[in-house]
Amino acid sequence: MEEALIDVDGTIAKTYGECKEGIDVSYKGIWGHAPLVISLGNTKEVLYLVNRPGNRPSR
Numbered sequence: 001m002e003e004a005l006i007d008v009d010g011t012i013a014k015t016y017g018e019c020k021e022g023i024d025v026s027y028k029g030i031w032g033h034a035p036l037v038i039s040l041g042n043t044k045e046v047l048y049l050v051n052r053p054g055n056r057p058s059r
Contacts, residue, residue, distance in 0.1 A: 005041030010034055010052075024053035 015032040024031070038048040 006047075007039050007041040007044075008036070009039075010036045 011034070012030055013033045013035055014030050034052045036048075036050045036052060037046060039046045
């Protein structure tokens with residue numbers, strides 16, 4: 001039986017320009033997006049990517 005390791009990672013991607021669509025200020029005061037990437041841990045192949053506003057909680 002083969003196993004697939006799933007890696008889920010969220011981070012803040014700093015963006016310059018407060019008027020760009022979909023960005024917000026993070027709890028650290030950084031304007032940007034908070035992309036969430038789900039990938040295969042073995043191959044780093046991206047399975048799912050969602051671009052969230054920068055004020056998303058880390059839970």
